[in-house]
Amino acid sequence: MDLTCDSCAYNLYALNLSNKAVLAMSIKFYISIIVLPILLWSCGNPSARKPEAVPTVAALPKGVKAPMNNPSTAKKAHLGKLLFYDPILSGGKDISCVSCHHPATGYAEFLDLSIGSNGKGLGSKRVFNTPNTIPLMKRNSPTILNTAYNGIREKGDYDPENAAMFWDDRIKSLEKQALEPIKTLExxxxxxxxxxxxxxxxxERLEAIPEYKKLFAAAFGSNAPIDSIHIAKAIAAFERTLVANNSRFD
Structure with missing residues (x-):
């Protein structure tokens, strides 16, 4: 009885090996007859091969483009710098653009989520005053260095009027970007x-300061009003001076 069972087991084992051998031969036959010719044809047919696009890396341009309706001038950039550093642009006069974009921190910030209104300190040391009801910003403050080149393409072409701004590209152009922080609660x-x-x-605050009235007139002409349009143009003109295009790579 035991011999018979051993014999049956051996026969089943041999049959299993035989089936595996047949399956392996079938796979090899399929590969040699169908798959290999296709592969060989693809290798020998240039039209069947699609080369991958290789991104081009190039140096930044030496110059910076400005929109046609906001040509860059030294007086405009000077005014924009003063506005960039002045907390008068904030609701509580307690924060300026430079609070979250300080040159000492690469014109950016070290916090994961930035602290705006009702805050104090710079970089990683910035904290809320107490008491506080202002929420953290939804993202951290990106650097504004080289934002003048936002939207640049492989050949160095870009349109400053349609250059995407912010982490989510929700605003186009530095002029429109300059006003968004002023309007945002946090x-x-x-x-x-x-x-x-x-x-x-x-x-109205800027209009009430004689020195600012002179600076706006010098930058935009005596008939130009002090309004959000010219505030944005001045800040954008200053931000277009913040470029780092003279590294060893460039």
């Missing part, structure tokens, strides 16, 4: 003014 507006009021409030 960045510069705070609880002091409604979103629809803050730009008018900031313009």
């Amino acid at each position: 960045e510069m507006r705070g609880h002091h003014f409604e979103k629809k009021q803050i730009l008018t409030e900031v313009a």
Whole structure:
């Protein structure tokens, strides 16, 4: 009885090996007859091969483009720098653009989520004042270095009027970007003014300062009003001077 069982087991084992051998031969036959000719044809047929696109890396341009309606001038950039550093642009006059984009921190910030209105300190040492009801920003502050080149393509072409800004590319152009932090509660507006009021409030503050009136007239002409459009143009003109295109690579 035991011999018979051993014999059956051996026969089943041999049959299993035989089936595996047949399967292996079938696979080899399939590969040699069908797959290999296709592979050989693809290798020998240039039209069947699609080369991968290789991205081109090049140095940044020496010059910076500006929109046609906001040509860069030294007086405009000077005014923009003063505005960039002045907390008068914020609802509570407690934060400026440079608070989150300081040159000592690469014109960016070291916090994972930035602290805007009702904050104090710079970089990683920036904290909220107490008490506080202002939320953290939804993202951290990116550097503004080389934002003048945003939207640049492989051949160095770009359109400054349609250059994407912010981490999510939600705004086009430095001019439009410059006003967004002023209007945003957690960045510069705070609880002091409604979103629809803050730009008018900031313009009126600047209008009341004789020195700023002279600077706006020098930058845009004596008939140009002090308004959000010219505030944005001045800040954008300054930001276009913040470029790092003279490294060893460039």
